[in-house]
Amino acid sequence: MQKEEACHQLSEQWSRDIIFLSSNQSLLDLARDVNVPAIAYQMPETDTFLHADMVVEGFEEVDMTFLQRVYERHFNIPWTILETKRCIVRELELSDLDALFSMYAEPGMTDYMEGLYEYEEELEYQKAYIENMYRFYGYGMWLVFEKKTGTLIGRAGVEHREELNGDMELGYAIRTSFQHQGYAYEVCQAIMQYAGEELQVHLLHCLIQKENTLSEKLAIKLGFSYCGDREIDGVLMSDYQIEW
Known part of the structure; x- marks a missing residue:
């Protein structure tokens, strides 16, 4: 069977049903050609760096969550980062x-933070953000949705800041019409726990404009x-x- 025919059959039948793992770059390339998610096993004794959706040097971290995220990343499915009692962060x-x-257009939403670019410019910015932040680092600013309605109610997450000499900042913004209901505290608590357990981050900053007393009160309530x-x-x- 010719390679092209094999690729076509694999792509048609199994590309969304399997995840491929190999230490052979030729086989990893075949997986790429047939649009199959692939994990490269980088053996300790080799100097050749393998290319795939994800590279591992051992199997301790390879669990169902890891496999699901490899699959989602390959097919451009956004990761669900965490859930709280009332919210989904993804x-x-x-x-x-x-x-x-629509969220940013609500009155008061951008009083203490930058607004969005014009639509087409924001679209290009977010394309680059998805590729360079989510794919490369695995974290960044995420969206917050209310479970009950599916409504986008905010943004929150962690990012590196040059001004902080490589330290990470916790950022958060809740839709004006959903403020004063405890959403920010609920979500930020969960993100701080995620940062410690999943990202091994144990020092966070919050940079808050002087007049933003609500955010200052929240930071203090969170333990900052x-x-x-x-x-x-x-x-x-x-x-x-x-720091914790």
Whole structure:
């Protein structure tokens, strides 16, 4: 059987039913050609770096959650990061943009944070963000949805900040019409736990504009302590930190 015929048959029958694991780059390339999710096993004694959806050096981390995320990443399915009692936190996908613009259009939403770009520019920005942040780092700013209605009610997540010398910042913003209901505290608590358990991050900052008293109160409630001021892009910010 010719390679092209084999690729076609595999692609038609099994591309969404299997995950391929190999230490052979030729076989990994075949998996790519037939659109099959692939994990490369990088054996300790080899100097050749393998290319696949994910590379592992051992199998301790390969569980059902790991396999599911390899599958989702290959087929551009956004990861569900975590769930709380009332919310789902997941990665942004491009089909979320209309809902995102609707949320940002609510009065007061951008009083203490930057707004979005024009639609087409924001679309290109988010394409790059998905590729460079989610795919490369596995974290970033995520979307928050209310379980009961499926409504987009906010954004929250963790990111590196150059101004923090490589430390990570916890960011959060809840839709104006859903504020004062405990959503931000509920979601941020869960993200902090996720950062510690899944990302091995045990130091976080919150950078908050001086006038944003609601965010300052939330940071303190979450256990952050005021550690001084920083001027970022001409704006004076309070630096709150927590280490655990």
